[in-house]
Amino acid sequence: MGTTGQRTLMHRNNDKESRSTLGGHRLASLLCMALAVGSLPLYAQQGPVRHVEVPVDQSGFHPTTAQDVTLSFDGMVATFKASSPMTVVMESAGSRKTVTLPVEFNQFTSARLYRPDRLVISGMVNGDVWEVVIVDPEKGSVVDHFVCYSPAISPDGRYVAFVKFFPAHGVDSVEDHEMLYDVALSPEQNRPPRIAHHLYLYLAGKVVFPPGLANRLGDNIDIGDVPAHMMASDGFFWNDQSTSVVFADQFRDEYAVVVVKIVNGAFTSDSASIPKQWICPDITPCFEHLARADFRTSPARSIDVVFRGVNGTPAKETHVVILRNDSGRLAATPTK
Numbered sequence: 001m002g003t004t005g006q007r008t009l010m011h012r013n014n015d016k017e018s019r020s021t022l023g024g025h026r027l028a029s030l031l032c033m034a035l036a037v038g039s040l041p042l043y044a045q046q047g048p049v050r051h052v053e054v055p056v057d058q059s060g061f062h063p064t065t066a067q068d069v070t071l072s073f074d075g076m077v078a079t080f081k082a083s084s085p086m087t088v089v090m091e092s093a094g095s096r097k098t099v100t101l102p103v104e105f106n107q108f109t110s111a112r113l114y115r116p117d118r119l120v121i122s123g124m125v126n127g128d129v130w131e132v133v134i135v136d137p138e139k140g141s142v143v144d145h146f147v148c149y150s151p152a153i154s155p156d157g158r159y160v161a162f163v164k165f166f167p168a169h170g171v172d173s174v175e176d177h178e179m180l181y182d183v184a185l186s187p188e189q190n191r192p193p194r195i196a197h198h199l200y201l202y203l204a205g206k207v208v209f210p211p212g213l214a215n216r217l218g219d220n221i222d223i224g225d226v227p228a229h230m231m232a233s234d235g236f237f238w239n240d241q242s243t244s245v246v247f248a249d250q251f252r253d254e255y256a257v258v259v260v261k262i263v264n265g266a267f268t269s270d271s272a273s274i275p276k277q278w279i280c281p282d283i284t285p286c287f288e289h290l291a292r293a294d295f296r297t298s299p300a301r302s303i304d305v306v307f308r309g310v311n312g313t314p315a316k317e318t319h320v321v322i323l324r325n326d327s328g329r330l331a332a333t334p335t336k
Helices: 022-036
Strands: 002-004 069-073 076-081 087-092 095-100 107-115 118-124 130-136 141-153 159-164 178-182 206-209 244-251 254-263 266-274 289-296 302-308 317-324 330-334
Touching (some): 076 107, 118 141, 244 289, 244 302, 254 330
Antiparallel strands (some): 076 087, 130 141, 159 178, 178 206, 254 266, 317 330
């Protein structure tokens, strides 16, 4: 028995032309201004709510051809208007609220309802950058929003896994920091202490990987010649219970599958190394990506992951089982 991990397929575009959109320039300029004031001090539930998500089948960034999308949640209907700026119209029990989304939010992707006063929305700013917006349907207002890469909302709507934002231009080197945002917390609780409000757009959530990092301004850019962690997944993969999220990391040309366990907002992360010869025995550099994660409960609790070739490598699949060994550590075993 088992379930297939839920994820949103979100490729970051490597095409330089698409990265030079107006939205990308605006966000990069804003972050550069934020970095210029780097002297600012940076220091290190309720019960489940039923929800419905209707993902929108969109490939790529095409805001000019986008159409209105209507989603039905438990007791509420939300219509996302493909206007400029975008709006969401929410109707529930005879009440109608219209909320204007942030001006840089250009294309709707998906939404989940965590509780009656928290609707979690994800969408695209441009061909690379994504934005997550938290809306209060009861008050008809935006609670919080932040920019990022590859956001994936948990099945219960409480958490958002994502890659921390970095500008596409004007930096020499970057590192992927995987983050977790807790919708049950306030915007302030989802930020490092004592940061200026204009930095909220970039410093959301807590770092789940690499381990031991705080969420600090600019800590993922201009890292020099040191080896960098890079996400090697098509997205984040959630189990149905919203208690685990899985992704792959590539570091020094070696792979690892990272498993983040979440209990009432507290999280722990662990990883299992994947020897490169399992997935790229004859190819250097290796460009395989984690494409699927199946959460098994029988005969033993495990996670079956599938890597597949990308960027010109053979489009073969590599299957690996992730489970805990007798010492309690994650271990990986190839299956075929």
